Amino acid sequence: xxxxxxxxxxxxxxxxxxxxxxxxxxxxxxxxxxxxxxxxxxxxxxxxxxxxxxxxxxxxxxxxxxxxxxxxxxxxxxxxxxxxxxxxxxxxxxxxxxxxxxxxxxxxxxxxxxxxxxxxxxxxxxxxxxxxxxxxxxxxxxxxxxxxxxxxxxxxxxxxxxxxxxxxxxxxxxxxxxxx
Amino acid sequence: xxxxxxxxxxxxxxxxxxxxxxxxxxxxxxxxxxxxxxxxxxxxxxxxxxxxxxxxxxxxxxxxxxxxxxxxxxxxxxxxxxxxxxxxxxxxxxxxxxxxxxxxxxxxxxxxxxxxxxxxxxxxxxxxxxxxxxxxxxxxxxxxxxxxxxxxxxxxxxxxxxxxxxxxxxxxxxxxxxxxxxxxxxxxxxxxxxxx
Numbered sequence: 301x302x303x304x305x306x307x308x309x310x311x312x313x314x315x316x317x318x319x320x321x322x323x324x325x326x327x328x329x330x331x332x333x334x335x336x337x338x339x340x341x342x343x344x345x346x347x348x349x350x351x352x353x354x355x356x357x358x359x360x361x362x363x364x365x366x367x368x369x370x371x372x373x374x375x376x377x378x379x380x381x382x383x384x385x386x387x388x389x390x391x392x393x394x395x396x397x398x399x400x401x402x403x404x405x406x407x408x409x410x411x412x413x414x415x416x417x418x419x420x421x422x423x424x425x426x427x428x429x430x431x432x433x434x435x436x437x438x439x440x441x442x443x444x445x446x447x448x449x450x451x452x453x454x455x456x457x458x459x460x461x462x463x464x465x466x467x468x469x470x471x472x473x474x475x476x477x478x479x480x
Numbered sequence: 481x482x483x484x485x486x487x488x489x490x491x492x493x494x495x496x497x498x499x500x501x502x503x504x505x506x507x508x509x510x511x512x513x514x515x516x517x518x519x520x521x522x523x524x525x526x527x528x529x530x531x532x533x534x535x536x537x538x539x540x541x542x543x544x545x546x547x548x549x550x551x552x553x554x555x556x557x558x559x560x561x562x563x564x565x566x567x568x569x570x571x572x573x574x575x576x577x578x579x580x581x582x583x584x585x586x587x588x589x590x591x592x593x594x595x596x597x598x599x600x601x602x603x604x605x606x607x608x609x610x611x612x613x614x615x616x617x618x619x620x621x622x623x624x625x626x627x628x629x630x631x632x633x634x635x636x637x638x639x640x641x642x643x644x645x646x647x648x649x650x651x652x653x654x655x656x657x658x659x660x661x662x663x664x665x666x667x668x669x670x671x672x673x674x675x676x
Binding site: 321325329330337347351357358418421436440441443445446461469472 | 489492493494514517518520521522524525528529530531532533534536538540541542
């Protein structure tokens with residue numbers, strides 16, 4: 301087993317090396333899947349979106365020049381694809397109107413405590429409009445600065461801030477409602 | 481207020497604030513509330529247990545290679561072959577005058593150009609063939625559809641004529657039966673006919 305740096309893997313994948321590509325996917329799939337799961341709240345949708353994301357990354361791989369880190373570049377694609385996925389799905393159902401779904405096959409069921417925590421997080425995220433959910437995800441789960449958020453979502457820094465503050469305000473209302 | 485906003489932003493970005501600055505933020509009811517809510521999210525982020533990715537087909541993310549790659553590989557081989565030939569020219573005939581060598585290099589370059597042109601022509605031919613094939617496929621599909629339509633029409637016509645024949649036969653049979661009945665009624669004496 302030889303260790304290969306990410307740059308080597310990218311270069312090999314760009315030349316069409318399938319094994320290098322699969323290694324790259326394995327290195328990033330967990331991060332991408334968990335992002336999709338938090339954003340969409342449904343394991344099946346998260347899997348679909350993750351697959352779309354990696355197909356997109358593979359197609360765009362020849363254009364990757366290493367100007368930003370591979371991870372940042374991948375997540376820019378993830379954001380674009382997730383927005384498209386959300387818009388597509390919105391034609392069929394509104395997230396706010398649909399009751400919480402429980403997936404029988406979910407991995408979460410293996411651990412009751414984790415499931416409860418994830419359920420709380422899911423409810424909190426579902427309580428937010430899509431744009432605010434994206435900002436919360438980038439700020440608290442991807443630990444991005446406001447400049448990075450603005451850059452990734454193609455919005456101004458002030459818009460990113462106002463979306464985050466609105467999301468925090470909504471959480472206050474939600475917590476007050478939960479506490480009674 | 482602007483100062484508090486900047487402090488809150490710094491705190492959100494993970495910068496360490498002094499006790500006085502933190503006190504300033506906590507003393508303001510609005511920012512105190514925002515900080516508490518941000519802390520809820522931060523706690524969720526810290527305690528988030530990564531969900532393992534279900535088993536999936538990673539190979540499905542690899543799309544088909546485009547025909548362009550084949551040509552770029554061919555182009556690479558042409559370049560490699562030309563370099564080899566040029567190297568051989570320099571190694572095998574080192575005593576030749578520079579002008580002759582330059583001529584040969586020029587010839588090689590011409591050869592390379594002509595090969596590149598051939599490759600381009602081949603690419604054009606393949607593209608044209610693909611288009612032709614697509615047109616043929618389109619024609620074939622159209623023909624298959626129209627043949628199917630004609631066959632269905634013929635089937636329906638034969639079914640209709642069969643139904644018509646059957647109906648005519650049924651009507652003729654009923655007519656005969658009615659005639660028989662009429663004859664029987666006429667032949668019976670009036671006393672045998674029921675009176676209501």
